[in-house]
Amino acid sequence: MEGDTPVAAVTAASQAVAQVAHTGFALVMDKIYYFIMVPMVYLAIAFFIAAIVVKIVKMIQAGAAPYQLAIYPLPKHPKLAALRDTFGMTQIRKKNPLFWFFLMMYHLGFLLLFLGHLDLFPQINFVDPASRHMLGAGAVGLMVTIPTFYFLGRRFRGADRAISTPGDYLFLLLLLFLFLLGDMISWGNSWTANGFVMTKQNFAQYFDGLARFTFADPRLVLHGSHYHFVVLHVLLAELLLIVLPFTKVVHTFFALPLNMVRRTIWTRK
Amino acid sequence: MDAKMSAGLKTLFETKLNGVMRMYLDTCARCGNCVDSCHVYASMPETKYTAVGRAEVVRKVFRRYFKMQGKFAPWLGEVLEFDDDTMDKVYEAAFTCTGCRRCMVHCPFAIDTQQVMSIAKALLIGADKEPKILSMLADMSIAKGEGIEETRSDYAEALRNLEPEVRSLWPLAADGTPGGIAVPYEAKGADLLYVPLAGSHSIVSAAAIMNAAGEKWSLSSFEAVNFGAFVGDSSKMKKIAARIVDEAKRLGVKEVAVVECGTAFRVLRHMIGEQPFRVLAFVELIDRYLAQGRIHLHRDRLPERTTYHDPCQIARNSGVFEEPRRVLRALTDNFVEMTPNREENWCCGGGGGLVAMGEQEFRMKSSKVKADQMRASGATVVTTACENCHSQLSDLNEYYGLGVRVEFLSHLVGKALVLPGESWVA
Numbered sequence: 001m002e003g004d005t006p007v008a009a010v011t012a013a014s015q016a017v018a019q020v021a022h023t024g025f026a027l028v029m030d031k032i033y034y035f036i037m038v039p040m041v042y043l044a045i046a047f048f049i050a051a052i053v054v055k056i057v058k059m060i061q062a063g064a065a066p067y068q069l070a071i072y073p074l075p076k077h078p079k080l081a082a083l084r085d086t087f088g089m090t091q092i093r094k095k096n097p098l099f100w101f102f103l104m105m106y107h108l109g110f111l112l113l114f115l116g117h118l119d120l121f122p123q124i125n126f127v128d129p130a131s132r133h134m135l136g137a138g139a140v141g142l143m144v145t146i147p148t149f150y151f152l153g154r155r156f157r158g159a160d161r162a163i164s165t166p167g168d169y170l171f172l173l174l175l176l177f178l179f180l181l182g183d184m185i186s187w188g189n190s191w192t193a194n195g196f197v198m199t200k201q202n203f204a205q206y207f208d209g210l211a212r213f214t215f216a217d218p219r220l221v222l223h224g225s226h227y228h229f230v231v232l233h234v235l236l237a238e239l240l241l242i243v244l245p246f247t248k249v250v251h252t253f254f255a256l257p258l259n260m261v262r263r264t265i266w267t268r269k
Numbered sequence: 270m271d272a273k274m275s276a277g278l279k280t281l282f283e284t285k286l287n288g289v290m291r292m293y294l295d296t297c298a299r300c301g302n303c304v305d306s307c308h309v310y311a312s313m314p315e316t317k318y319t320a321v322g323r324a325e326v327v328r329k330v331f332r333r334y335f336k337m338q339g340k341f342a343p344w345l346g347e348v349l350e351f352d353d354d355t356m357d358k359v360y361e362a363a364f365t366c367t368g369c370r371r372c373m374v375h376c377p378f379a380i381d382t383q384q385v386m387s388i389a390k391a392l393l394i395g396a397d398k399e400p401k402i403l404s405m406l407a408d409m410s411i412a413k414g415e416g417i418e419e420t421r422s423d424y425a426e427a428l429r430n431l432e433p434e435v436r437s438l439w440p441l442a443a444d445g446t447p448g449g450i451a452v453p454y455e456a457k458g459a460d461l462l463y464v465p466l467a468g469s470h471s472i473v474s475a476a477a478i479m480n481a482a483g484e485k486w487s488l489s490s491f492e493a494v495n496f497g498a499f500v501g502d503s504s505k506m507k508k509i510a511a512r513i514v515d516e517a518k519r520l521g522v523k524e525v526a527v528v529e530c531g532t533a534f535r536v537l538r539h540m541i542g543e544q545p546f547r548v549l550a551f552v553e554l555i556d557r558y559l560a561q562g563r564i565h566l567h568r569d570r571l572p573e574r575t576t577y578h579d580p581c582q583i584a585r586n587s588g589v590f591e592e593p594r595r596v597l598r599a600l601t602d603n604f605v606e607m608t609p610n611r612e613e614n615w616c617c618g619g620g621g622g623l624v625a626m627g628e629q630e631f632r633m634k635s636s637k638v639k640a641d642q643m644r645a646s647g648a649t650v651v652t653t654a655c656e657n658c659h660s661q662l663s664d665l666n667e668y669y670g671l672g673v674r675v676e677f678l679s680h681l682v683g684k685a686l687v688l689p690g691e692s693w694v695a
Binding site for chain 2: 055058059060061062063064065066067068069071072073074085086089091092095096099154159160162163164165166167168170246248250251254255257258259261262263
């Protein structure tokens with residue numbers, strides 16, 4: 001059946017091209033692409049985990065605050081209140097409901113995005129593995145892309161502009177390009193007749209290779225000229241993992257403990 | 270600024286980096302939710318007067334000296350090096366913040382700007398650029414503690430001169446007799462140590478109220494106010510508080526009641542660790558006396574429309590919200606709330622040492638929102654339970670022509686005490 005589709009034709013052509021030994025610039029690009037698509041994936045993940053662990057250990061070793069820093073009135077259930085503050089962002093909902101809406105959409109989207117990538121491993125299936133649709137069929141990408149446009153846009157006006165640093169803009173641009181490339185891949189497969197040249201099943205093979213540490217060249221399973229976009233998407237994801245421990249995104253790890261500090265009484269006398 | 274000074278300031282900065290502080294410095298997403306939380310920004314909308322604007326000054330120094338970004342890509346975070354210009358920014362950040370922590374109520378990550386400003390204040394002390402008046406007042410408090418034995422008899426003498434004033438509010442002494450001592454001092458066996466401010470206004474009404482309640486109390490030798498906390502010198506803050514802690518331990522009291530002074534109360538309640546005595550705000554004590562029926566109040570002495578200003582350090586930073594309201598409802602049928610109130614109340618604009626520093630023009634302009642709030646309440650009497658707030662609200666009243674009367678709760682209670690033999694309506 002696949003043999004009847006244009007994808008199959010592209011696959012066949014790509015496989016034929018792959019048989020041709022590259023030389024010169026093409027060879028250099030092949031090596032760079034391979035490094036990005038395989039070894040650097042492991043390096044970026046390892047770096048991210050190590051940097052976050054070091055950061056958390058540093059925080060713990062630095063010791064507690066010298067005295068209580070709670071805000072009153074105290075909730076009846078401080079832990080629940082801290083969870084509500086952290087995951088419900090009640091402070092933002094009260095003051096800026098539109099911002100809150102986009103933040104909730106974004107964070108939920110990010111969670112689904114994570115699950116959607118897990119779904120690409122053949123061993124984990126949230127969606128029927130035979131389906132050409134990725135988790136959310138492209139909607140998950142929108143859930144993070146649209147809010148990122150909003151987050152970026154709001155930094156160009158009023159007080160938000162005044163409190164923003166160059167790093168804030170660059171980080172949002174990194175996210176935006178990462179998401180847009182991801183959107184191209186997932187939308188292509190979900191919403192267009194011919195699909196993205198590489199199918200979800202091809203990505204599953206690539207992810208399987210990573211999970212099994214085969215160090216096989218992804219080019220053997222990811223065919224067609226769209227490969228450049230996939231490489232760029234993976235590169236931006238790796239950059240995100242590498243810089244993330246040094247950005248404000250560490251709030252992923254510290255928002256809950258900080259909200260616990262706000263909601264907890266240490267001394268009563 | 271030379272390299273030695275710069276290195277010294279970096280070391281000083283590092284001493285403030287406990288785990289929570291590191292999270293405060295790392296986590297801010299600059300979401301802007303705190304921007305309009307600050308009364309200064311609400312009155313004078315400039316970025317430097319936002320919580321995030323102030324904290325960013327400290328964060329930019331943090332990034333420069335403690336983050337890789339400072340070494341490899343300083344432009345990303347617009348880092349700041351230690352120099353005179355930076356220290357001017359640090360000063361402006363630290364001493365335009367009253368430490369009210371209203372921004373912390375609105376921060377999704379619960380970042381405490383007062384804590385971040387404690388770094389700024391420590392740096393200013395290190396650079397010898399802190400407000401000298403606050404350091405001087407802190408030193409005087411410490412010196413008073415060291416020389417207390419030499420001044421004790423003079424103080425006792427001065428207290429005896431206050432007795433007629435106390436008796437004008439409540440005729441009996443602390444032991445319930447007409448001829449006893451109305452202002453007990455160094456009283457062995459006292460259950461409660463009352464810590465006043467410098468000035469009889471903080472003693473007279475409180476003494477009458479405690480005598481009326483039949484409290485076994487003793488007056489502290491020391492003023493509660495803690496200029497060490499205002500200037501941001503934790504060592505001096507502890508020394509100033511330690512005078513009172515030592516006195517309370519020596520007298521063996523079960524409780525320490527702190528005069529209507531927000532910072533003094535918060536320092537003693539929350540910043541000195543566990544102690545063998547309980548710390549109360551004086552308004553909590555009044556509320557307890559009323560609940561226990563130990564004092565009764567005339568409700569016809571305060572017919573005017575009356576409102577209450579929640580002092581930041583007593584209310585959102587220490588949890589005393591309902592006690593003053595119960596006291597006011599015992600005093601008047603004409604109590605109205607300010608809007609917003611409780612943890613959302615606007616700071617008066619006089620905290621963080623600003624009243625002691627003078628800073629009249631800044632205090633008035635930066636607290637326009639407070640004046641508007643007072644006016645909008647429609648009240649003609651504004652009550653509070655903090656000396657700093659009282660001074661600032663009084664200044665605002667005059668500056669903005671609000672035409673209100675600013676009162677301490679304790680003074681109103683002292684004047685409304687139902688005297689022995691008087692009839693009253695419950």
